[in-house]
Amino acid sequence: MSDYTKMWTDLGLDNDNHNALLEALGGAYQSIYMAQEKRAKGMEYFDFVMSEAHGLRIKELCDEKEAGKKIIGSFCVFVPEEMVLAAGCTAVGLCSGADFAQEEVEQVIPRNTCSLIKSFFGFKLGKVCPYMEVADLIVGENTCDGKKKSFETFKDLVPNFYQMDLPQTKTPESKQMLKQEFMKFIQQLEEMTGNKVTFEGLKQGIASVNAKRKALHRLSSLRAANPSPVSGLDALLINQVSFLDNIDRFTENVNAICDHIELDIKENKGVKEANLPRIVISGCPMAVPNWKLPSVIESSGAVIVGEESCIGERGLRNLTDDSATTLDGLIDAIVDRYFQIDCAVFTPNNERVDHIQEMVEKYNADGVIHYGLQFCQPYIMESFSVEKQLEKKGIPVLRIETDYSQEDLGQLSTRVEAFVEMI
Numbered sequence: 001m002s003d004y005t006k007m008w009t010d011l012g013l014d015n016d017n018h019n020a021l022l023e024a025l026g027g028a029y030q031s032i033y034m035a036q037e038k039r040a041k042g043m044e045y046f047d048f049v050m051s052e053a054h055g056l057r058i059k060e061l062c063d064e065k066e067a068g069k070k071i072i073g074s075f076c077v078f079v080p081e082e083m084v085l086a087a088g089c090t091a092v093g094l095c096s097g098a099d100f101a102q103e104e105v106e107q108v109i110p111r112n113t114c115s116l117i118k119s120f121f122g123f124k125l126g127k128v129c130p131y132m133e134v135a136d137l138i139v140g141e142n143t144c145d146g147k148k149k150s151f152e153t154f155k156d157l158v159p160n161f162y163q164m165d166l167p168q169t170k171t172p173e174s175k176q177m178l179k180q181e182f183m184k185f186i187q188q189l190e191e192m193t194g195n196k197v198t199f200e201g202l203k204q205g206i207a208s209v210n211a212k213r214k215a216l217h218r219l220s221s222l223r224a225a226n227p228s229p230v231s232g233l234d235a236l237l238i239n240q241v242s243f244l245d246n247i248d249r250f251t252e253n254v255n256a257i258c259d260h261i262e263l264d265i266k267e268n269k270g271v272k273e274a275n276l277p278r279i280v281i282s283g284c285p286m287a288v289p290n291w292k293l294p295s296v297i298e299s300s301g302a303v304i305v306g307e308e309s310c311i312g313e314r315g316l317r318n319l320t321d322d323s324a325t326t327l328d329g330l331i332d333a334i335v336d337r338y339f340q341i342d343c344a345v346f347t348p349n350n351e352r353v354d355h356i357q358e359m360v361e362k363y364n365a366d367g368v369i370h371y372g373l374q375f376c377q378p379y380i381m382e383s384f385s386v387e388k389q390l391e392k393k394g395i396p397v398l399r400i401e402t403d404y405s406q407e408d409l410g411q412l413s414t415r416v417e418a419f420v421e422m423i
């Protein structure tokens with residue numbers, strides 16, 4: 001394995017902290033991922049990307065920068081990757097899926113903040129995230145109160161921060177506002193790169209992002225099979241990798257694993273036994289390396305067949321219509337596509353429960369586990385009505401509230417096992 005110490009030092013990482021993080025991640029990956037009994041053929045690629053997530057992939061991004069490209073980091077699926085690509089930039093997700101430097105974090109934001117927000121502060125203050133350090137621009141969005149208020153502090157910790165305002169209702173005026181924000185974002189990208197976002201460039205950006213989403217849709221559909229041809233843990237990992245990897249190479253490899261899975265399904269082969277209890281997870285995003293709840297669920301004898309999450313179907317389910325013949329028409333199509341995202345920061349947000357129900361039907365799920373991060377107002381608030389409405393339709397629901405620590409593992413296992421036995 002190559003030695004990337006110089007690259008990490010040049011990026012400004014704290015080598016001791018970073019080594020400690022890599023060691024912890026490596027251990028978790030071995031015990032959660034590599035310990036799975038059977039895995040779909042084609043997962044080796046995603047294992048490789050994960051093993052090089054802080055190495056080779058960062059080297060590629062540094063090389064792109066040297067060649068004059070800008071790297072745009074973001075925390076939310078509302079930031080349109082199509083536009084980033086059209087401006088000749090590369091998009092990366094800033095994952096925020098693990099606790100780090102908690103004591104320092106709690107000196108700048110309140111203790112009762114969700115783990116996801118605390119995580120990106122911890123990664124920055126502990127100097128352990130090469131994606132954050134390699135990014136030329138970090139885009140924060142006005143979504144939940146936690147994020148938008150914490151960005152007031154975070155923006156002073158990073159050199160180039162851009163705040164995107166987002167609507168919280170689905171009225172025609174809100175849609176207009178989203179368009180204005182997306183136009184401002186294009187302007188920002190053009191100013192920082194000196195590149196113009198053109199009709200052809202945006203069309204190409206839409207084509208690449210649609211191809212990625214189509215490949216992931218294909219993978220999702222295959223998860224309807226029984227026995228399950230891919231574990232929920234591995235499907236989540238593929239979705240997590242989508243935020244880090246080179247987009248075209250990623251799409252190719254998702255299609256490649258789908259080819260293998262289709263053959264397995266034809267031969268009635270799966271990675272799990274047939275007829276296991278089938279679960280849809282719904283709620284807060286599970287950023288890499290947040291594998292706690294999925295690992296508890298699949299260790300309890302159930303299989304996860306879908307994620308109603310931004311790292312899952314909420315983030316990728318609609319394609320962008322590419323039929324417009326003008327630049328403005330393509331921008332409108334992007335606005336249409338993103339305006340459908342049913343994040344819990346919107347009010348009302350009735351489409352979300354309809355979508356969960358659709359997923360339960362499509363993947364023949366036996367129950368839904370609603371995952372709320374502690375102190376996440378939007379998703380925890382919404383979990384009550386989601387539970388009520390799904391139970392009215394006869395769909396069993398377990399509401400879980402947790403964080404990134406391992407302290408509640410025992411309690412989580414007990415609750416999940418009891419739910420899995422009951423469905």
Ligand code: BJ8
Binds near residue numbers: 075143375
């Ligand atoms: S579109 S879900 S990625 S905002 S868990 S930070 S909501 S308190 S992440 Fe999200 Fe965009 Fe919505 Fe998706 Fe706040 Fe809740 Fe924390 Fe959260």
